[in-house]
Amino acid sequence: MSDPAVVAADEPELEQIVTGKQDKPRSLGSDAWHELRRKPTFLISLILILIVVAMALFPGLFTHVSPTAADLNHARGGPSAQAWFGYDVQGSDVYARAIYGTRASLLVGVFATLGTVLIGGIVGIVAGFYGRWTDSLLARFADIFAGMPFVLGAIVIMLTLNAPGSNPGETRILSQVVFSIAVLSWPVAMRIMRAATLVAKQQDYVKAARGLGAGPLRIIFRHLLPNTVAPVMVYATIALGANIGAEATLAYLGIGLRPPVVSWGVMISDARDYVAAAPHILLFPAAFVSVTVLAFVMLGDAVRDAFDPKSR
Amino acid sequence: MGRYVLRRLLQLIPVFLGTTFIIYTLVWAIPSDPFAGKCGQRPCPPEYVAKMRADFNLDDNLFVQYVKYLGKLFTGDFGQTFSGVKVGTLIADAYPITIRLAVIALVIEGVIGLVAGVLTGLRKNGFLDNLVLVATLFLISLPVFFTGYVLKVGFGISVSSTAPLGDLIVPGFVLGSLSMAYVARLTRTSIAENRRADFVRTAIAKGLPGSRVVGVHLLRNSVIPVVTFLGTDLGALMGGAIVTEGVFNIHGIGGLVFINIQQQQGVVVTGVVTLLVLVYLAMSLIVDLLYAVLDPRIRYE
Numbered sequence: 001m002s003d004p005a006v007v008a009a010d011e012p013e014l015e016q017i018v019t020g021k022q023d024k025p026r027s028l029g030s031d032a033w034h035e036l037r038r039k040p041t042f043l044i045s046l047i048l049i050l051i052v053v054a055m056a057l058f059p060g061l062f063t064h065v066s067p068t069a070a071d072l073n074h075a076r077g078g079p080s081a082q083a084w085f086g087y088d089v090q091g092s093d094v095y096a097r098a099i100y101g102t103r104a105s106l107l108v109g110v111f112a113t114l115g116t117v118l119i120g121g122i123v124g125i126v127a128g129f130y131g132r133w134t135d136s137l138l139a140r141f142a143d144i145f146a147g148m149p150f151v152l153g154a155i156v157i158m159l160t161l162n163a164p165g166s167n168p169g170e171t172r173i174l175s176q177v178v179f180s181i182a183v184l185s186w187p188v189a190m191r192i193m194r195a196a197t198l199v200a201k202q203q204d205y206v207k208a209a210r211g212l213g214a215g216p217l218r219i220i221f222r223h224l225l226p227n228t229v230a231p232v233m234v235y236a237t238i239a240l241g242a243n244i245g246a247e248a249t250l251a252y253l254g255i256g257l258r259p260p261v262v263s264w265g266v267m268i269s270d271a272r273d274y275v276a277a278a279p280h281i282l283l284f285p286a287a288f289v290s291v292t293v294l295a296f297v298m299l300g301d302a303v304r305d306a307f308d309p310k311s312r
Numbered sequence: 313m314g315r316y317v318l319r320r321l322l323q324l325i326p327v328f329l330g331t332t333f334i335i336y337t338l339v340w341a342i343p344s345d346p347f348a349g350k351c352g353q354r355p356c357p358p359e360y361v362a363k364m365r366a367d368f369n370l371d372d373n374l375f376v377q378y379v380k381y382l383g384k385l386f387t388g389d390f391g392q393t394f395s396g397v398k399v400g401t402l403i404a405d406a407y408p409i410t411i412r413l414a415v416i417a418l419v420i421e422g423v424i425g426l427v428a429g430v431l432t433g434l435r436k437n438g439f440l441d442n443l444v445l446v447a448t449l450f451l452i453s454l455p456v457f458f459t460g461y462v463l464k465v466g467f468g469i470s471v472s473s474t475a476p477l478g479d480l481i482v483p484g485f486v487l488g489s490l491s492m493a494y495v496a497r498l499t500r501t502s503i504a505e506n507r508r509a510d511f512v513r514t515a516i517a518k519g520l521p522g523s524r525v526v527g528v529h530l531l532r533n534s535v536i537p538v539v540t541f542l543g544t545d546l547g548a549l550m551g552g553a554i555v556t557e558g559v560f561n562i563h564g565i566g567g568l569v570f571i572n573i574q575q576q577q578g579v580v581v582t583g584v585v586t587l588l589v590l591v592y593l594a595m596s597l598i599v600d601l602l603y604a605v606l607d608p609r610i611r612y613e
């Protein structure tokens with residue numbers, strides 16, 4: 001039995017190919033969407049990301065064990081039927097902690113990326129649009145942060161904000177980690193945005209808008225931004241994954257999130273001294289980090305390929 | 313050419329000043345007394361604190377402090393720690409192993425990344441191409457400390473600070489693994505793009521052997537973005553070595569900064585970061601000058 005809905009949906013596409021002419025030309029966006037829907041990597045990464053987001057929003061759906069409940073009798077116990085991923089140093093369930101840790105890790109990743117893209121995007125579009133000395137000034141300013149090695153810069157910022165030995169609150173340290181990641185990684189977003197703006201600025205529609213007397217704000221928001229936002233979005237997807245990894249690295253060094261916050265980085269940092277005796281305490285949270293980063297990088301890859309007509 | 317170099321060097325000055333100033337301000341702004349707990353159980357005598365503050369110019373205005381520090385720096389004096397050890401000596405002790413580690417990492421990522429990139433770029437969508445793509449995805453998503461621990465336990469390695477080069481290969485591989493994935497991908501895209509260029513077709517039509525077409529004509533034109541990445545990566549590798557050094561217990565620059573920032577030895581931290589920034593700036597200049605060697609079409613006005 002042939003499904004009439006499917007046939008009907010297929011028809012216009014066929015027509016387009018046969019006639020070569022179409023009533024409504026596909027935009028780059030819908031073209032990319034058609035390309036994406038057929039890519040297995042895109043679908044896999046999308047499913048993985050949905051699972052991770054679900055874990056962050058409703059951790060109770062995945063486990064009924066409390067992440068902070070600890071029983072020293074179980075300390076460093078290996079994986080078993082009771083606790084699939086075993087127990088950590090305090091005797092807490094590693095699986096439950098990994099599920100509950102998703103939220104903090106994802107929050108840091110999302111907000112750090114948002115900060116990176118906002119700062120980098122604004123500075124980049126301003127530098128590209130105004131050019132001349134504004135451009136050189138902003139480019140040199142970005143160089144200052146680009147030249148600073150990420151880990152060293154983050155250590156200095158985190159320790160400046162919290163004196164060694166102090167114990168800041170949960171929200172405060174979360175926002176500090178977000179801040180230090182964003183401050184050190186915005187130059188990349190800025191360069192991408194600036195390059196895209198330089199290309200878009202030369203287009204006829206911008207000249208036309210200028211000729212019609214549009215002000216700089218209108219040109220930037222109505223004409224430049226819609227045409228420059230795609231490459232930055234692709235970078236943001238990949239950066240989101242990288243930032244989740246950065247949270248783990250900072251926590252590993254003992255300067256990022258810290259207990260009582262539960263995050264993958266915190267779990268990894270707790271496991272650091274027991275790797276030889278109980279490798280599972282490190283391996284499972286590291287696997288969560290890796291799979292999440294993998295999903296975002298894969299998504300970014302697929303989206304970039306779809307938006308880049310050259311790669312087809 | 314000479315004018316271009318001069319202009320680039322002049323542009324380096326504000327970047328250098330900005331970076332050192334930010335680091336200097338941040339390190340000395342750490343909100344606790346650097347001399348607390350320096351005299352054992354009892355509080356430090358006020359004379360001691362006064363003398364230390366005077367020695368480290370802590371009572372001056374921040375800008376005055378910074379200018380005094382810079383003045384010393386230009387005479388090659390990195391200053392000394394609170395206990396009187398010369399920062400220059402500390403850096404000289406820790407730097408060689410970090411440089412060796414970073415260079416090994418750079419060589420490993422350059423060689424493996426380039427070979428993988430060329431092989432996959434020439435045969436897009438083949439089995440090898442997909443294999444390398446998946447492998448780079450995994451390398452990118454594994455945190456460095458994770459690869460480090462796995463390889464360390466797997467190979468049972470410990471490294472001393474006078475280690476011969478051979479011992480540094482595994483740590484170097486760990487350090488360079490992330491960049492290796494980027495190099496492979498950059499090369500692949502670049503080769504795949506240039507493969508259809510006119511000059512490649514001409515070279516093939518002239519009857520040049522395949523190895524020469526790929527090795528000289530194609531590679532030389534495709535390698536520019538890769539060289540940019542590798543050049544600026546050397547500084548990042550030195551600064552980023554802190555995690556790898558921690559995992560393999562190597563006493564390099566990373567460990568030095570980490571200990572000293574916790575003890576608020578601002579002079580040491582500023583000194584090391586200044587050096588790293590200098591390396592980054594110098595490398596990006598060298599890379600820009602290399603462009604003309606690789607591609608004679610590029611001219612410097």
